[in-house]
Amino acid sequence: MSDAIKAATLEYATRLGDDSVVLGHRISEWVSYGPFLEEDIAYGNVALDYIGRARMFYTYAAELADDGRTEDDFAYMRSDREYRNLLLMEMPKGDFAYSQVRQLFADAYYTLVLPELLQSKDETLSAIAAKGIKETKYHLRRSRDWVLRLGDGTEESHKRTQKAVDALWGYTHEMFDMDETEQMLADAGIAVDVSKLRDAWHKMVSDVLIEATLTVPEDSWAVRGGRTGYHTENLGHMLTEMQITHRSYPGCQW
Amino acid sequence: MNEISLMPEEQYRRLQQRNVAEVKELWDLLDQVKDPEVPVLSIWDLGILRDVERDGDRIVVTITPTYSGCPAMNTIADDVVAALKASGYDDVAVNTRLSPAWSSEWMSPAGRRKLRNYGIAPPEDADLDDDGLTPDAHAQCPHCGSRNTRRISEFGSTACKALFQCNDCNEPFDYFKKI
Numbered sequence: 297m298s299d300a301i302k303a304a305t306l307e308y309a310t311r312l313g314d315d316s317v318v319l320g321h322r323i324s325e326w327v328s329y330g331p332f333l334e335e336d337i338a339y340g341n342v343a344l345d346y347i348g349r350a351r352m353f354y355t356y357a358a359e360l361a362d363d364g365r366t367e368d369d370f371a372y373m374r375s376d377r378e379y380r381n382l383l384l385m386e387m388p389k390g391d392f393a394y395s396q397v398r399q400l401f402a403d404a405y406y407t408l409v410l411p412e413l414l415q416s417k418d419e420t421l422s423a424i425a426a427k428g429i430k431e432t433k434y435h436l437r438r439s440r441d442w443v444l445r446l447g448d449g450t451e452e453s454h455k456r457t458q459k460a461v462d463a464l465w466g467y468t469h470e471m472f473d474m475d476e477t478e479q480m481l482a483d484a485g486i487a488v489d490v491s492k493l494r495d496a497w498h499k500m501v502s503d504v505l506i507e508a509t510l511t512v513p514e515d516s517w518a519v520r521g522g523r524t525g526y527h528t529e530n531l532g533h534m535l536t537e538m539q540i541t542h543r544s545y546p547g548c549q550w
Numbered sequence: 551m552n553e554i555s556l557m558p559e560e561q562y563r564r565l566q567q568r569n570v571a572e573v574k575e576l577w578d579l580l581d582q583v584k585d586p587e588v589p590v591l592s593i594w595d596l597g598i599l600r601d602v603e604r605d606g607d608r609i610v611v612t613i614t615p616t617y618s619g620c621p622a623m624n625t626i627a628d629d630v631v632a633a634l635k636a637s638g639y640d641d642v643a644v645n646t647r648l649s650p651a652w653s654s655e656w657m658s659p660a661g662r663r664k665l666r667n668y669g670i671a672p673p674e675d676a677d678l679d680d681d682g683l684t685p686d687a688h689a690q691c692p693h694c695g696s697r698n699t700r701r702i703s704e705f706g707s708t709a710c711k712a713l714f715q716c717n718d719c720n721e722p723f724d725y726f727k728k729i
Contacts, residue, residue: 337706338703419649431618441704
């Protein structure tokens, strides 16, 4: 592996890890607040899958960095400006409709990204994708069911779900952006060219929204910045809570 | 008439790997290590145990997670080290391997029986739906054997299971998902 490819792969693995840990943490904020016990457990399990995936990406990033850092350093010892996650993942949990719409957007995204990542020439990235593909089918079925149920539910649930769709739509464009780092890796057969997935994602999500009697928003605005470390204020608040124990008691184990 | 048992290719390969291993006694030993979430199954039964090798004085054990988020992996690694240490093997390394991704096909026939007796429906006790996913009904109830059941949640007590309820005996039960 050339130095340039290695450095880019480290950055790429970190980005994917950041996406997973931030979304996993947001989902975990629902634990014990779910609408009923079974759903509480189900959503908690989805959080575990995302956090587990983050651990695999970070472990690989630490291996590539080879500077003594571990997966924990990547998760707990970087500031919001150093995080490279997509903005969609860091939005606060909001009400249940808001979280499920975000979840549908994310699950549909991974349904398309992971099979592409499976084809990566990087064996570790491919192996992580292979584990994620099977799980993601269940994640997507769960979030899809919720968006259908809430969108096509009561007047109140419909209103809230549409509001969530409209509020989150502008954060989805960034998911399909490529920069120099990812383009170089895509050319080398390592990274996924996400720019080619937008149409398939739009169709997958639109089909669910329409079936849920919701309106697919126009592409009228977009917010970007996650991949360059420019985040919404929400990420700083989230990391403060997520990192406080580790930073207060470095190296603590139990 | 007794049921003719058909062994899937994956299971056969695992069994061969164990039977021809130079360190067969270590496979037998590790077959005593239980999965902390499903304590009737050993890590062999579940297919988490992928390889055991002797490298000089060091024992190298390879395990694989069922799901990305399986929180039991650290405990399993600790239990593997403890089991080997108790038998006098002090130098043990536990590796995690992701590829090939774990499949419920790897579960041993004994494991499937133990699972059912424990009150968890094994993967083959439900016919998958058209998408190849857990169906929304008709997983066989491990308590009364009825097929008149319905899925209550996509995820049960752990990510590798779904939650069902039997319409005949009313008992809820976990179904071990086929992946």
